[in-house]
Amino acid sequence: MKPPGRINLPGLVTLLAVLLLWEGFSRGSASLQLYFPPVSRILVSLYELMFFRELLGHLLATLGRFAAGYLLAAVLAVFLGIVLGYSRLAYSFSEALIEFLRPMPSVAIIPVAILFLGIADAMMVAVTVYACAWPVLINTIDGVRNIDRTLLHTGRTFGLGRWQALRKIVLPGASPYIVTGLRISLAIALILVTTSEMVVGGSGLGYFILDEERSLQTSNMYAGIFLVALLGYGANRLFVLVEGRVIAWHRRMTAGETV
């Protein structure tokens, strides 16, 4: 991690050089403009599309599916992961199923979801939930299993009930793993949302980008890609922010309680 506030000058220069070259070559050659419209034109497109046309709607549609799918997956998978990590019996019954489904690339579930749920929002949310659940589930199971048994026994000798043990030992102990899973799933969620939007069409940034490509509105296409990258970047920053808060809060809480 670089110290905050320090500007990466060589990086900035390279970035500007690339953008300037792009702009220059594009303006210089008409045949190139179809593939690489000038950066300035992309930004203008972005502005116009955002404020005067339908792009904001697409962004909101994608954002909604993304948030719903991701959060639902997180809750479900953490819950399931704790159960499966905690109970050997439950795990042993589901292991074969997990090992069978896991290697299948998650996007292959899209046709099934279309079959069951049609092309509505519910379908896109469902595939997102399915795909995002895996990393969280596997990591949570791992995390719960890796908790030191003596820690649990210690808790037991101090008269901790099941619920308390879960809250004070299992969840904090497994949280580094859970966080890892949640971080992986963040990228996966966006992959699934955009893919399903491209496959079924209608609305969302994935659909928008593909549609603009098909009608050869390439500066609009790049504007859409810029926006979706921004969404991914923003989601990541938000994740880091929330993670920091939660960890700080958690540290304070456990510190207060153990004293």
Place this chain on the structure above:
Amino acid sequence: MKWNSESKLNGLALLVALLPVWEGLSRTELVNPLFFPPMTRILRSFFLLTISGDLPYQILVSLQRALAGYLLAALVCIPLGIVMGLWNQVYRMLELLIEMARPIPPPVIVPVAMLFFGLGDEMKIFVIAFSCAWPVLLNTYDGVRSVDRVLMHTGRTFGLSRGMAITKIVFPAALPQIMTGLRVSLGIMLILVVISEMVGSSDGIGYFVLDSQRRFKVDQMYAGMLSLALTGYALNQLFLLLYNSILAWHKGLTRAS
């Protein structure tokens, strides 16, 4: 991972027990057989499609594209990652570009690739290479950065030149982490080949599965998914085999410490 093998029997037993239930529910139309065709029909479809060569063909087509993109990513990103790890200036120069490009969800690269390459193999190879690039690049960079200084000093005290240090020390020492990146990318590779075939293709397993659904050949669709799961599993096992033969020393090392 250290799952117990004895417990696997339970799960298998449950799966086997569920099959006749599924079969019965579907045959008696208690669940819609359009959505849940009887298991035997799916397996029969899988069997027939395999015999006829349809499924193997589609898988093969997809695998060719997938591996081409994957290898392209590895060939570009491993050297680049090593250069970035050894020369911090290069890393600093590329850092912002990488940070800008990395959050782009790989599926939206499909339209860009279609613009440049049309609907052919090049389009898919490009998309796969783009998506597989990040884990390989960043893991290689990390691996090279964390090569022990003492190890580098050891090389130099034996008169190792800078170039030779890369092949004799940096690369082998970073190899475990490079392999980690390659492993992550292997999963991504399979996802992206399916995506690119769903969005813009007329063959390949991704196209096959989606097309089967669109034509309501549901047993075919499930058969296609089954073959994908098997392919994914086989690729993973193959990779593990490779990993264990190349990095036997690392496995022992981590177990020893």
Place this chain on the structure above:
Amino acid sequence: MHLLEVEALSKSYRQIGGESTLAIGEISFQVEKGEFVSLVGPSGCGKTTLLMCIAGLIPASSGMVKVNGAGISGPPKNLVLVFQEYNRSLFAWRSVLGNVLFGLEVRGKLSREAEDRARHLIGLVGLEGFERHYPWELSGGMQQRVAIARALAYGPEVLLMDEPFGSVDALTRLELEDTLLKLWQELKTTILFVTHDIEEAIYLSDRICLLSRRPSRVVRGIEIRLERPRNQLTTRADRRFVELRNDIYRQISDQAVK
């Protein structure tokens, strides 16, 4: 002409604030061919830095290192450094034999004879039968034996050793000291040895250079005239040994107080 000559070598570091601190201040000493010389000083006196400068791994701020009368720039060909951190300096992906062959491989001298030489050295350090093992399969002491064999296989005129036995247990340490003396006598390699263990230095050396605290200088050269071959029991019990130890100890602790 001396085999190894350190002339007015100093090394200063720039700190984060921009100020520079002097770690080594004007050190001079010589090592003759076939000699076993130890550098002893209080901890944190820059012994490792000094050795790294002599090995050509980091540049000195001023002064010179000469090998056979010629000044060095970069790691000299006839000089090898053995590190304290054996677990970090061995190549985990190479077998014991592969590690020992490393230096010869770098020189492009991989041959039947090279392998024979490597095997011979592995035998000399007492690891016969472990050629195909990997470093992580061996104990700490055995790993350091591999590192020593690897350095000697390279055929250096001077072997530099940076507290090579600092991270092994006491008994292993005694064994390693005797192995090293045996090798030194057999191969006639010149050894420059860094340690903060006074008894170890006396036991092994012909001569000890006593270093001061930072910025370190040579306080005194001490000839050790104890008979060879030395013996862990009788040598250490010798009256002269005990006197030397007390003498050096007093000097070092005086340094530490100042």
